[in-house]
Amino acid sequence: xxxxxxxxxxxxxxxxxxxAFALALVLIWRATRIINFAQGAMAMFTTYLALTxxxxxxSYWVGFAAALVAGLVLGALVxxxxxxxxxxxxxLNAVIVTLGLFVAFxxxxxxxxxxxxxxxxxxxxxxxxxxxxFTIAFTPFSVFVIGSVLVVMLxxxxxxxxxxxxxxxxxxxxSQEVSRLLGVRVGRMLTLGWAFAAVVGSLAxxxxxxxxxxxPAYMDAVIVYGFVAAVLGGLESPGGAVAGGLITGxxxxxxxxxxxxxxxxxxxxGILVAVLLVRPxxxxxxxxxxxx
Amino acid sequence: xxEPRGTLDIRGLSARYGPVTALDAVDIxxxxxxxxxxxGANGAGKTTLLRTISGxxxxxxxxxxxxxxxxxxxxxxxxxxxxxxHVPEGRGVITELTVEENLRLGELxxxxxxxxxxxxxxLDTVYEMFPALEQRRRREANSLxxxxxxxxxxxxALLSAPEVLLLDEPSLGLAPRIVAQxxxxxxxxxxxxxxxxxxxxxxxxxxxxxxxTGFVLNLGRVVAAADAASLAGDADLRHAxxxx
Numbered sequence: 001x002x003x004x005x006x007x008x009x010x011x012x013x014x015x016x017x018x019x020a021f022a023l024a025l026v027l028i029w030r031a032t033r034i035i036n037f038a039q040g041a042m043a044m045f046t047t048y049l050a051l052t053x054x055x056x057x058x059s060y061w062v063g064f065a066a067a068l069v070a071g072l073v074l075g076a077l078v079x080x081x082x083x084x085x086x087x088x089x090x091x092l093n094a095v096i097v098t099l100g101l102f103v104a105f106x107x108x109x110x111x112x113x114x115x116x117x118x119x120x121x122x123x124x125x126x127x128x129x130x131x132x133x134f135t136i137a138f139t140p141f142s143v144f145v146i147g148s149v150l151v152v153m154l155x156x157x158x159x160x161x162x163x164x165x166x167x168x169x170x171x172x173x174x175s176q177e178v179s180r181l182l183g184v185r186v187g188r189m190l191t192l193g194w195a196f197a198a199v200v201g202s203l204a205x206x207x208x209x210x211x212x213x214x215x216p217a218y219m220d221a222v223i224v225y226g227f228v229a230a231v232l233g234g235l236e237s238p239g240g241a242v243a244g245g246l247i248t249g250x251x252x253x254x255x256x257x258x259x260x261x262x263x264x265x266x267x268x269x270g271i272l273v274a275v276l277l278v279r280p281x282x283x284x285x286x287x288x289x290x291x292x
Numbered sequence: 293x294x295e296p297r298g299t300l301d302i303r304g305l306s307a308r309y310g311p312v313t314a315l316d317a318v319d320i321x322x323x324x325x326x327x328x329x330x331x332g333a334n335g336a337g338k339t340t341l342l343r344t345i346s347g348x349x350x351x352x353x354x355x356x357x358x359x360x361x362x363x364x365x366x367x368x369x370x371x372x373x374x375x376x377x378h379v380p381e382g383r384g385v386i387t388e389l390t391v392e393e394n395l396r397l398g399e400l401x402x403x404x405x406x407x408x409x410x411x412x413x414x415l416d417t418v419y420e421m422f423p424a425l426e427q428r429r430r431r432e433a434n435s436l437x438x439x440x441x442x443x444x445x446x447x448x449a450l451l452s453a454p455e456v457l458l459l460d461e462p463s464l465g466l467a468p469r470i471v472a473q474x475x476x477x478x479x480x481x482x483x484x485x486x487x488x489x490x491x492x493x494x495x496x497x498x499x500x501x502x503x504x505t506g507f508v509l510n511l512g513r514v515v516a517a518a519d520a521a522s523l524a525g526d527a528d529l530r531h532a533x534x535x536x
Contacts, residue, residue, distance in 0.1 A: 167393055170393075171386055171389065177384075178385075179386075180347075180368035180372065181368060181372055183373045184369065185369050
């Protein structure tokens with residue numbers, strides 16, 4: 001019983017991180033119909049910026065905020081400079097460009113920050129809470145992880161549902177041409193979409209790194225799990241991304257806990273294949289056939 | 293140059309798709325308070341004309357002026373903000389958004405334009421005009437019928453407080469009774485609000501029934517320009533180009 005509880009709690013906090021990463025993928029998918037494979041590498045890069053600041057004597061929170069701001073700027077720059085020329089062309093071109101960015105950011109990080117493992121601090125305790133005589137696998141840091149992902153999800157939902165900016169961003173995502181005819185500056189909306197996505201991605205990078213080791217490829221596994229989560233959630237809605245993230249986190253935690261941790265990646269790919277075969281629009285997507 | 297507000301002046305407009313000439317030195321003027329019809333068969337260049345005016349087709353020669361302001365080569369966003377509302381063929385409803393969200397997009401543009409003295413239109417007025425839309429305000433626009441979608445895009449365009457309304461085949465796919473209602477509504481709007489309407493139609497008979505002036509396009513050239521009554525009365529022209 002205790003084992004089950006611990007595996008579940010561990011799955012939930014891992015799932016929250018996959019959810020954050022899936023949110024970032026969903027934001028860009030909604031706006032441009034591209035899966036940004038460079039998302040993890042961009043997050044790794046901004047996390048290293050935070051680490052550099054923290055190691056130079058700044059507080060964790062200064063590094064945290066700097067990484068999020070850097071994500072915003074990096075996302076906007078990548079869209080304007082690298083993605084803009086391939087937008088509107090075949091989707092495969094854009095996807096290949098994001099793969100190229102992924103390699104480039106990893107190489108750049110190795111040059112700038114070194115390719116060795118470095119430990120990244122956590123802002124809250126990493127010792128589990130105790131319930132009676134048991135210590136459970138739920139730490140103050142887990143609370144922070146789940147809380148911040150919930151805040152981001154609610155903020156994004158509110159942005160899209162209740163603000164004029166959110167309406168313009170959604171309109172641009174669904175129909176660029178009609179949006180232009182309604183005076184929406186579509187290019188600006190795409191830049192903002194990438195910028196917001198990179199902020200959320202950076203948050204996922206920071207949360208994964210907290211209390212762990214970072215190196216230029218530390219996000220690689222998260223890209224796979226976050227992608228599984230996003231596909232599971234249907235790629236369309238922030239809520240679906242979070243649900244997909246939690247389900248993926250739990251499923252992988254059970255596999256790891258009961259079957260063996262070497263099977264986790266295989267299980268993730270198994271979920272991906274199963275979803276694509278059985279419900280390619282994801283568990284939570286309400287969107288009917290769009291292409292007419 | 294003292295062009296009146298809301299006058300749309302198209303001078304020597306030419307556009308081509310690769311080697312195909314879609315528009316060939318087209319001159320059209322549309323004035324406020326009047327419905328100007330552009331007629332012609334499929335492939336005559338009518339849709340290209342509207343898409344060039346609203347900035348969706350790039351690289352055309354000639355010029356597009358709104359109230360004397362040169363909009364040639366401007367982006368679609370800028371042209372929309374200048375006061376040209378283009379209701380595209382196939383209606384241009386964003387089906388994933390709700391009815392009200394579609395309308396709010398028009399309202400946002402109207403709010404942005406109001407600083408420049410655009411006419412004020414409110415959501416309530418549009419709901420009063422089209423009660424069917426109010427009943428479905430929270431539904432996805434997907435759920436609307438063809439006629440309701442047409443009401444939605446016209447309402448949305450009106451909320452943007454336009455000086456010029458470009459309508460591309462508004463009668464397409466609608467039952468004759470709905471077409472008659474729609475055209476009566478357009479006429480009424482022009483008379484009450486004094487906006488400029490450029491109406492592109494294959495359904496020449498209905499279009500001429502509400503138009504003041506008409507231009508006939510064939511293979512990208514203007515082959516006839518006259519007031520609507522004389523176009524409708526010209527039997528040779530009707531047989532050759534208008535099919536009625």
